[in-house]
Amino acid sequence: MITNKTFDEIQIGDTARMERMLTKQDIDGFGLLSGDMNPTHFSDEYAQMLLSRHKLVGHSMWGGALISSLLGNDLPGPGTVYQSQHFDFHNAVELDDTLIITVTARSKNAVDGTVVFDCRAVNQRGEDVITGIARVKAPTNKPTDAGSPYATMQLHHKTAFKRLIDYVDDWDPIPVAVCHPCSKEALEGAVDSARANVIDPILVGPEAKIRALAESLKLDISPYRVMDALHSHDAAVKAVALCRSGEAEALMKGSLHTDELMSAVVPSATGLRTERRISHVFVMDVPTYPRPLFITDAAINIYPTLEDKIHILKNAIQLAHALHIPQPKVAILSAVETVNPKIPSTVEAAALCKMADRGQIEGALLDGPLAFDNAISKEAALIKGIHSPVAGEADILLAPDLEAGNMLAKQLAYLGRADSAGIVLGARVPIILTSRADSAEARLASCAVAAAFAHHLRQDQQVKRSLQG
Template sequence: MITNFRQVFEKIKSYPKKQISVAVAQDPTVLEAVIKAQKLDMADYILVGNKRQIIEIAEDNGFDIQKDKIFNEPNNLKAIKKSVELVSSNRADILMKGMVHTDDFLRGVLDREVGLRTGKIMSHVNVLESSSLDRLLFVTDGAMNINPDLDTKASIILNAIYLANIFEIEEPKVAVTTAVELANPKMPSTIDASVLAKMSQRGQFSGKIIDGPFALDNAISPSAAKHKGITGPVAGKADIIVVPSIEAGNMLGKAHVYLTGDSLAGVVVGASAPVVMTSRADTAESKLNSIATAVLMANMERTLSIKFGKVHY
């Protein structure tokens, strides 16, 4: 089981180098991350965006970039489309969000002409490296699905399980979280959590371990779960946190970074290729972690389809 990003970096050292297509690359933390990824033999890059600004940022920060790998497109929307097209046409392996709004970026990912649709629900997962837990925690969905219904939450769970499997967590424990631990008709998220837990009990997730509703404390803290009398295989031991809405996931991810100082990675799962999607304000470290995660995803998909099989609901 992979418990930190250092182990990810070690694991992918022997993997083939991948090609990253960066949409709207004129950002110092993005450039720093892709340059480090190249130096680590993790990935090469194609930078799509305003060439003049990219070169200026590189010179101001002392970055040694390859100018022949810059595709000049000053218009952000056109730059996104070109970046996506490079991936969908197999000229790049990984798509990465640069200095652009998430909604504009996702419109490119979902573009019906050149996008990365697979017919499945796509969702975002933040992988949190927690020094207090001494392991990784997968939080979904804080960036893509705004207010998912029951069916969408089931797909979000499957995507997160797939990513956790890639991190060698073969039987991840999934906590469907809300504000309280009891089903309450006045709080629809608690009803969804209860139904998903019952679906898991009935084998509708092929034996995967899903429970809820949980509040965050009793999902990840054994002492909090014990104090509140919450039992079961997931209580206090969750690997995956399914949040009730995009607001909850977004705040949880940013609280992790800005209140604890710990790192994270952010990726989209369910697209036809790995997608690196972090906040524009995230550090170069988090963006490099995200690239490493995407490289891990790109190299592990076929192995996992054999080892773990498909998960159905």
């Protein structure tokens, strides 16, 4: 709901506050929008050469823009018009610094309806970065059209992964069999997640190779168990065996191909199969969407049948429950939003929705077929006359096939600047799939998702035992 404080409502001393961490995405975006392509903002080498700093330095006016956004969004809020602004800059903002922004009403002028605000930005070390004074004309009217679809049209800073990591922060780390961590990305991902207290890794692979890699990267792996394996295939078999025995509660892909890992997972006698079909879920943190977006299946099931989609949906719904989304909204995607016998995915979408109505699929709200724009944009749905509790607010997107799901996820990642965490479900334990292209935060988020799911499985097992007892 859009709200503000009018001139009459503002009291001297009223304060608004926000926190924001400077990310590489912020630097890139601000540079493109402002045209300030000073290389000290984009190159570690130039930051070191010209400024003697070891990290990228953000644009000074990025902090100023945050002050402007706080005035425009919160206090006074929508309807605010700038009159003047003065800034003093005290310290640089480096990559990963967090700014705490405050604006405080200092004085009011009833003649022209302006308010003067003290403005301040400090970093996580308590150092002043920006101080200044803003004079704005405060709004005189309150917004009334709270139901407008434009109320939620904004650029959301990517916070979903931080919330995921914070969600599991207080839990004990889960033991994870890390299969063949013989590349920089694979080993660093496991160690970073262990340092964040999310997982307790068991490093499974050629021991000499793993220890030599750790030494070259200056990573201390002495706190972690290392299980020797002859090669990647042997590592996959041994890592899966750790999960079967209960020594590990999750399996993490290292520097081997996904097919090689999954070949050890799928055998009924020695693998991790259950009665449910195995499927993959991308958990996407999209800067233009206000909640985590689950896309399934984009990596395992190539052309899923209707029966396969039932399992894929149940896996994704269970994951949403594990991440504290009690009734996720599921959009079943197709190219159109009407049932067309010539497009099988629309017929299957209608069947899945009817199955949900009859209680065959539980724990979520389903709607479909929905085109992608209707699934994620309430405005698009209203324009097309679609009235649905799911349209524009989807948590889970069920793709018609692997090709569509994979292209959608990668488009969001590369064109929409989304981060993605990957996890395979339907096995005895969650399986963490990471890519060399994943950021450190994305790898950590994948581990956090697996940890949340593993704890959810623990709780389910405890409930079953108590009922049996």
